[in-house]
Amino acid sequence: MNMKPLYVVASVFLLSIITGCDSFLDEKPDQKLSIPTTIEDLNAILSGTGTLKGVQESEVMTDDYYLLDADYDALFCMTDIELYSWKDPNFIQTCDGDSGWGYGYSTIYRANVVLEALEKYQAQYGVSQKSEEVKGRAYFLRAINHLEIAQAWGEVYVAEDADKKQGIPLKLNADFNEKTTRATLAETFGQIEDDFLKASQLLPVRAEKIHLPSRAAALSYMARMYLYMNDFPKAAEYADLTLKEGGSLLDYNEFTFSGRYPFTVDEHKEVLYGRALSGAHYSMNVGIRKVKQDLYDSYPINDLRKKIFFSENVDGTIRFIGSYSGASLFSGTTAAEMYLILAETHxxxxxxxxxxxxxxxxxxxRLLKNTAIPNILDDNLLDEVIEQRRKELLFRGVRFTDVKRLNSLGAGIKMKRIIKGKEEILPSNDPRFNLLIPEQVVRMSGVKQNRR
Known part of the structure; x- marks a missing residue:
């Protein structure tokens, strides 16, 4: 029988949720999944390239960048065009690669397969340190993907009514026949929290590679999650725990680089987990996207990020080259992000x-050595932290979710861009901040669509 790649099957699984088609269910998703007999087999299931890909759709919607008219006209994927112009794509079309929805639920499916197999494996062979680490990795991957999907497709989290707002479909087993429904926001984030907690207790203190999760990685994502939830005491607690586990700041005064991109994720001591955005959308191509001039100008001359993060194109426009993953857009967590979470929460x-x-x-x-830093008054401190957060975490998949959470607190941030001479505006708290669930999922499963 011709085996389908796992990510294809899992994507079809979620997009056709759940049809009960016998011919589809009769096909095994992947040879590795058909007979997972060893810990190595189970670990391999969690090692596909797609498991390291984050949701890119929300980054496409930010206004930190713009496209020239010719580049906008060259966009070939309708989803890309609609996301960039805030026109409500409800058909998630494959662009340069799979969508964040597809990658996310594919990885969640992998994690569920492993968790179910581990239960049987440990019942037969006993619990070992290695099997517990693989279990922790599965919980971590399920949590991180549910989180990113919830931030893009779920409503913004507000504790007072989270039990009444719509979250996302929570997939907690590998049963293709399970009816799919949307959990509430409270249920969604409760499950994500529980998975991260389990992961933090099972993962090793240090990972063998930066692309493998560690305890510090799990704690750091909990800090990121709690900040999005506006739970400031817990965000501070977990950012502090993360820094105690590991991770330190890199002094840009001591940093030298050569080549096209300054950073390599494997060699960056601030990185806690090496994750990157999916790369599915042509508008995010390093040669296409241009950094907004006013954002670039907001970096003073003595801010070393101005030199390290950016380069000038031949036409005078600004290119972002500061991703910790080179040409790919890094979206993992870092020690610097934990400092900024702590500064904001305090x-x-x-x-x-x-x-x-x-x-x-x-x-x-980050600033040139011996730069005199003016005293920041209490009344201005929070605004300064928020500004530094935007500058530091540029193109990391967090700006869109930051705007969502800040607007839920009354920030009133509206995003603007000019498309072929016409100003487009995404107002504060607009329903379009919650992406429409793919229409195939709504049609085939009956889950409730986001309001408009």
Missing amino acids: AREQNYDLSRSLLLSFLQH
């Missing part, structure tokens, strides 16, 4: 001296 809790100290420590690693 500012919100009015622990101004501690927030200011954290921010200054961070800036000393």
